[in-house]
Amino acid sequence: MNIYDELKHNLADETLCAVATIVSGAANLGAKVLVYPDGRVRGDLGNASLNAEVMRDAQRLMQVEKSVNRVYGDAEIFIEVFAPKPKLIIFGGVHTAIPLTQFAQALGFRVTIVDGRGRFATRERFPSADEIIVAWPDEAIAQIKIDASTYVAILTHDPKFDIPALKALSATHPRYIGSMGSRETRKQHFAELRAAGVTDEFLATVHGPIGLDIGARTPEEMALAIIAEIVAVRYGRSGSFLSERSE
Amino acid sequence: MNIYDELKHNLADETLCAVATIVSGAANLGAKVLVYPDGRVRGDLGNASLNAEVMRDAQRLMQVEKSVNRVYGDAEIFIEVFAPKPKLIIFGGVHTAIPLTQFAQALGFRVTIVDGRGRFATRERFPSADEIIVAWPDEAIAQIKIDASTYVAILTHDPKFDIPALKALSATHPRYIGSMGSRETRKQHFAELRAAGVTDEFLATVHGPIGLDIGARTPEEMALAIIAEIVAVRYGRSGSFLSERSE
Numbered sequence: 001m002n003i004y005d006e007l008k009h010n011l012a013d014e015t016l017c018a019v020a021t022i023v024s025g026a027a028n029l030g031a032k033v034l035v036y037p038d039g040r041v042r043g044d045l046g047n048a049s050l051n052a053e054v055m056r057d058a059q060r061l062m063q064v065e066k067s068v069n070r071v072y073g074d075a076e077i078f079i080e081v082f083a084p085k086p087k088l089i090i091f092g093g094v095h096t097a098i099p100l101t102q103f104a105q106a107l108g109f110r111v112t113i114v115d116g117r118g119r120f121a122t123r124e125r126f127p128s129a130d131e132i133i134v135a136w137p138d139e140a141i142a143q144i145k146i147d148a149s150t151y152v153a154i155l156t157h158d159p160k161f162d163i164p165a166l167k168a169l170s171a172t173h174p175r176y177i178g179s180m181g182s183r184e185t186r187k188q189h190f191a192e193l194r195a196a197g198v199t200d201e202f203l204a205t206v207h208g209p210i211g212l213d214i215g216a217r218t219p220e221e222m223a224l225a226i227i228a229e230i231v232a233v234r235y236g237r238s239g240s241f242l243s244e245r246s247e
Numbered sequence: 248m249n250i251y252d253e254l255k256h257n258l259a260d261e262t263l264c265a266v267a268t269i270v271s272g273a274a275n276l277g278a279k280v281l282v283y284p285d286g287r288v289r290g291d292l293g294n295a296s297l298n299a300e301v302m303r304d305a306q307r308l309m310q311v312e313k314s315v316n317r318v319y320g321d322a323e324i325f326i327e328v329f330a331p332k333p334k335l336i337i338f339g340g341v342h343t344a345i346p347l348t349q350f351a352q353a354l355g356f357r358v359t360i361v362d363g364r365g366r367f368a369t370r371e372r373f374p375s376a377d378e379i380i381v382a383w384p385d386e387a388i389a390q391i392k393i394d395a396s397t398y399v400a401i402l403t404h405d406p407k408f409d410i411p412a413l414k415a416l417s418a419t420h421p422r423y424i425g426s427m428g429s430r431e432t433r434k435q436h437f438a439e440l441r442a443a444g445v446t447d448e449f450l451a452t453v454h455g456p457i458g459l460d461i462g463a464r465t466p467e468e469m470a471l472a473i474i475a476e477i478v479a480v481r482y483g484r485s486g487s488f489l490s491e492r493s494e
Contacts, residue, residue: 099353106346107467207490214475215482220354228461228475229488235462240487243454
């Protein structure tokens with residue numbers, strides 16, 4: 001499979017990748033590599049250290065879904081990131097999940113609702129959701145593709161669901177996991193998860209309490225805080241006031 | 248007019264105020280004062296220093312729209328804040344204003360669109376807006392009630408509109424003003440406004456660049472960054488990640 005075939009396959013399959021092409025300044029114009037988030041490289045730019053440097057830059061750019069034109073020595077290289085549509089998996093068909101689905105879809109996310117309780121995860125409550133899965137967290141996670149374009153919000157607020165969800169997610173690599181609940185609840189849940197073999201490294205990646213600090217009180221405000229945090233993480237930003245950023 | 252009549256009038260008139268009532272621990276149970284954001288007090292709790300202390304606390308609570316029960320010496324006092332529905336005035340019927348109207352209404356804001364250009368401020372573009380005003384900024388501001396529950400987003404991104412809007416707003420007291428544009432643009436506009444007699448004190452209150460730092464790229468993401476900043480200001484919060492807040 002050549003690079004173009006593989007790229008075409010990635011686009012169809014919604015796989016995050018980047019293509020780096022020499023566009024000026026070098027003899028081998030048009031030479032290109034295809035790079036994946038895990039560092040795999042297909043193709044050759046003509047020298048091994050350039051391949052490695054471009055690979056590392058492409059990895060960083062994939063993290064924030066940004067394409068750039070950059071000069072390496074004499075060669076001008078265009079690194080184009082092909083990011084699939086972002087996906088939001090919401091655990092818990094609770095009230096906050098309703099405005100969160102609306103906001104996320106307005107922002108271009110594909111939204112999946114997961115709840116073990118059939119009366120919460122219904123088409124009546126979530127008329128626009130892209131997918132509704134009535135299943136326990138581990139069963140649901142087994143049937144969902146979770147990758148670097150997947151964002152997970154755990155809103156169940158019940159250890160019966162939260163703990164199995166985090167345990168099952170610990171074997172996957174989503175871009176973001178956020179979980180409701182106070183620091184105290186979090187501490188208790190994490191102790192149980194550690195006892196069940198979940199690593200500290202994984203637990204440190206879980207955002208909790210979930211959301212930006214906007215003082216959210218209503219379910220709609222909670223949903224706003226959560227989706228704003230997800231977009232901030234997506235693009236590698238802090239969420240604080242732009243007007244207070246030193247520059 | 249007694250306190251209850253005045254409160255009833257304030258509710259009908261959408262005027263922010265607070266009522267503080269002695270609910271326990273003192274002889275004069277039920278004594279109450281009505282407090283306004285500017286420090287005006289109606290009624291008497293039975294002693295002047297208590298009136299003054301409660302007035303200051305009520306002012307702070309009105310700022311974040313929060314009711315509390317608090318003990319002052321022997322007296323337990325319930326301070327109840329009566330906050331009107333928040334209002335968002337958007338200057339500029341630009342693309343970002345469309346999702347901003349939707350998000351703001353989902354969060355309970357009454358939304359007014361103002362644009363001098365009739366082709367932008369149309370019912371077709373803003374089917375759900377509570378009010379659409381086709382007028383220049385100063386004309387529009389003359390006919391809108393702007394108070395402590397009013398939030399203003401200037402999205403025109405054109406000095407012809409931005410500068411007159413900020414000049415006219417400098418005579419009013421909204422809860423929030425945010426304005427599009429880079430730091431450089433802002434500097435130039437502010438120099439013109441200072442030359443026209445607008446104070447530094449007012450200019451320092453203008454949030455710019457507008458919005459939270461979430462890396463917004465699309466109009467929908469810009470709208471998200473703006474409404475999230477407005478809610479953070481409404482409740483006196485920082486907007487940064489809750490999970491990173493030290494506690």
